Amino acid sequence: MSLDVDIQATLGRFKLDAQLQAGQGATVIYGRSGSGKTSLINAIAGLSRPQSGRITLDEQVLFDAALGINVPVHLRRIGYVFQDARLFPHLNVADNLDFGTRYADASLGKNHRKTVIEMLGIGALMQRRPGALSGGEKQRVALGRALLTAPRLLLLDEPLAALDTQRKEEILPYFERLRAQGGPPMIYVTHDMSEIVRLADHLCVLRDGKSVAQGTAEDVLADPANMKLIGVQDAGALITGVVDHHASDGLSGIRLSAGMLFVPRMAVTVGTSVRIRIRAQDVILSLSEPKDMSSQNVLPAKITAIREGASSGFAIALSCGTDRLLARITARALAQMELKVGQNIWAVLKANAMPPNAIAPS
Amino acid sequence: MILSAAEWAIVTLSLRIALVATLLSLPFAIWIAWLLARRDFFGKSTLNIIVHLPLVLPPVVTGYALLLLFGKQGPFGEVFETLFGITFAFRWTGAALAAAIMGFPLIVRAIRLGFEGVDHGLEEAGATLGASKRAVFRRVTLPLITPALLTGAVLGFAKAMGEFGATITFVASIPGQSETLPSAIYTLLQVPGGEADALRLIAISVAVSVLALAISEVLARRALQRVSGQ
Numbered sequence: 001m002s003l004d005v006d007i008q009a010t011l012g013r014f015k016l017d018a019q020l021q022a023g024q025g026a027t028v029i030y031g032r033s034g035s036g037k038t039s040l041i042n043a044i045a046g047l048s049r050p051q052s053g054r055i056t057l058d059e060q061v062l063f064d065a066a067l068g069i070n071v072p073v074h075l076r077r078i079g080y081v082f083q084d085a086r087l088f089p090h091l092n093v094a095d096n097l098d099f100g101t102r103y104a105d106a107s108l109g110k111n112h113r114k115t116v117i118e119m120l121g122i123g124a125l126m127q128r129r130p131g132a133l134s135g136g137e138k139q140r141v142a143l144g145r146a147l148l149t150a151p152r153l154l155l156l157d158e159p160l161a162a163l164d165t166q167r168k169e170e171i172l173p174y175f176e177r178l179r180a181q182g183g184p185p186m187i188y189v190t191h192d193m194s195e196i197v198r199l200a201d202h203l204c205v206l207r208d209g210k211s212v213a214q215g216t217a218e219d220v221l222a223d224p225a226n227m228k229l230i231g232v233q234d235a236g237a238l239i240t241g242v243v244d245h246h247a248s249d250g251l252s253g254i255r256l257s258a259g260m261l262f263v264p265r266m267a268v269t270v271g272t273s274v275r276i277r278i279r280a281q282d283v284i285l286s287l288s289e290p291k292d293m294s295s296q297n298v299l300p301a302k303i304t305a306i307r308e309g310a311s312s313g314f315a316i317a318l319s320c321g322t323d324r325l326l327a328r329i330t331a332r333a334l335a336q337m338e339l340k341v342g343q344n345i346w347a348v349l350k351a352n353a354m355p356p357n358a359i360a361p362s
Numbered sequence: 363m364i365l366s367a368a369e370w371a372i373v374t375l376s377l378r379i380a381l382v383a384t385l386l387s388l389p390f391a392i393w394i395a396w397l398l399a400r401r402d403f404f405g406k407s408t409l410n411i412i413v414h415l416p417l418v419l420p421p422v423v424t425g426y427a428l429l430l431l432f433g434k435q436g437p438f439g440e441v442f443e444t445l446f447g448i449t450f451a452f453r454w455t456g457a458a459l460a461a462a463i464m465g466f467p468l469i470v471r472a473i474r475l476g477f478e479g480v481d482h483g484l485e486e487a488g489a490t491l492g493a494s495k496r497a498v499f500r501r502v503t504l505p506l507i508t509p510a511l512l513t514g515a516v517l518g519f520a521k522a523m524g525e526f527g528a529t530i531t532f533v534a535s536i537p538g539q540s541e542t543l544p545s546a547i548y549t550l551l552q553v554p555g556g557e558a559d560a561l562r563l564i565a566i567s568v569a570v571s572v573l574a575l576a577i578s579e580v581l582a583r584r585a586l587q588r589v590s591g592q
Binding site for chain 2: 045046047072073074075077078079080082084086087088089090099100102103104129130131132145146149
């Protein structure tokens with residue numbers, strides 16, 4: 001699958017001018033509310049028509065303003081899971097699920113249906129009406145309904161935004177499983193960083209209608225230039241490791257390329273590869289190896305870039321073994337420590353800065 | 363209360379006229395309501411006015427217009443006579459036409475409200491699942507507006523049962539052809555000593571109306587529950 005988007009649209013005072021390339025796996029579109037995320041995927045689905053530009057999916061031109069091509073929504077074979085589920089209220093769960101199957105590739109057959117229903121755990125809900133479902137159940141049915149049309153691409157518009165934290169944790173594993181088990185490629189819209197660490201292969205950052213950063217999730221998040229875009233609160237790099245052991249004192253050890261990282265005990269079996277988000281503001285830098293500290297993690301690192309960020313902060317890019325880290329320090333700290341690119345340094349991390357929702361199997 | 367043969371004929375004729383009028387206007391009403399609710403086109407407000415004319419004109423004017431247009435010598439009257447063999451003048455068909463025209467704006471208004479109340483997001487969802495515009499209309503929109511359809515149909519039916527002015531102007535009040543409940547009551551009230559018979563018909567007319575309302579209430583409640591996802 002390869003999706004190529006380059007569109008411009010004016011909606012009232014809002015201008016969308018977005019470029020997006022997406023391939024296999026999950027591409028997350030990240031941005032604040034009002035940054036044009038939904039407008040962008042609505043254009044991909046065909047629900048709205050841009051003023052100019054071009055959208056191609058694999059070899060097919062879905063939209064081309066110059067050539068006057070605009071494939072209607074129902075012929076695009078692009079699934080869409082809406083934030084508000086949008087189950088048909090006049091149909092029960094089974095009929096909602098089967099709504100689109102008659103338009104889908106007939107060769108998928110009953111097995112596909114059974115697999116999807118089992119994977120989503122919605123078999124017991126079949127006779128229920130949408131009004132009798134919880135928010136999480138609604139989203140699972142909506143996801144199943146889209147999957148049963150065998151889409152070439154699945155669009156998800158903040159599918160968890162309407163759910164509370166507990167329900168989010170209930171639904172996220174289904175998206176993770178979908179990604180891991182080779183489901184259709186996904187374009188996943190969110191403004192929640194914890195969903196990025198769990199799902200994103202690729203990341204596209206939207207701001208004020210413009211796609212301002214794009215690439216693998218690791219690259220985009222490790223780039224100090226993007227700190228302003230992502231927001232100083234949320235910015236932070238992704239590092240990878242393998243779960244090494246679970247200690248009896250409530251910590252788990254994760255083997256990184258540069259050493260052992262201790263995090264609060266997590267429910268992942270030893271030997272699993274994981275991805276960890278480390279927020280830039282949680283990283284403390286030290287010129288010498290600190291010994292007498294409560295922080296459990298001290299990792300050797302090297303400064304690769306220094307960039308002035310928002311307000312009085314600086315973004316420091318670090319290489320840490322084969323991983324990259326991002327730290328945020330004040331201008332005063334930068335001056336006092338006389339930090340320079342190429343310098344060796346120690347990165348200090350509290351274990352509690354990496355809660356379970358910042359760690360996900362990769 | 364046992365109905366006499368003559369009374370029974372009046373009741374069944376009235377029911378037939380009202381039923382035919384309602385069922386025939388429904389498809390047109392759905393189409394016009396859809397145009398008014400969902401489309402922007404040149405002449406939309408003119409169409410809206412024309413649809414609502416029977417509601418605001420004196421019924422006798424509408425009846426006379428029908429007589430001119432659909433009477434024996436009227437342009438449409440002749441077309442229907444030669445093409446379909448349908449005569450309107452002084453027939454129950456004419457009474458049904460008059461009832462349909464008079465009830466039309468009420469049905470259109472109800473259905474239009476229904477269309478305007480449909481969550482467009484559900485129609486979008488239908489399209490992303492592969493349904494064409496027509497399929498979305500049939501499988502999503504129409505089922506969702508069933509409460510409005512029922513309301514419109516009941517309003518139209520009630521209007522048709524009670525229609526008097528346009529009907530009597532267009533097709534008079536001929537027993538067995540165009541003598542409906544209201545026109546029979548009116549005729550009886552014109553005859554000295556006819557009040558007792560008129561009262562019987564009035565009682566029947568009240569009973570029919572109450573029954574129709576009760577049935578529609580039950581159906582509407584069920585339909586509403588259905589489309590609210592319960």
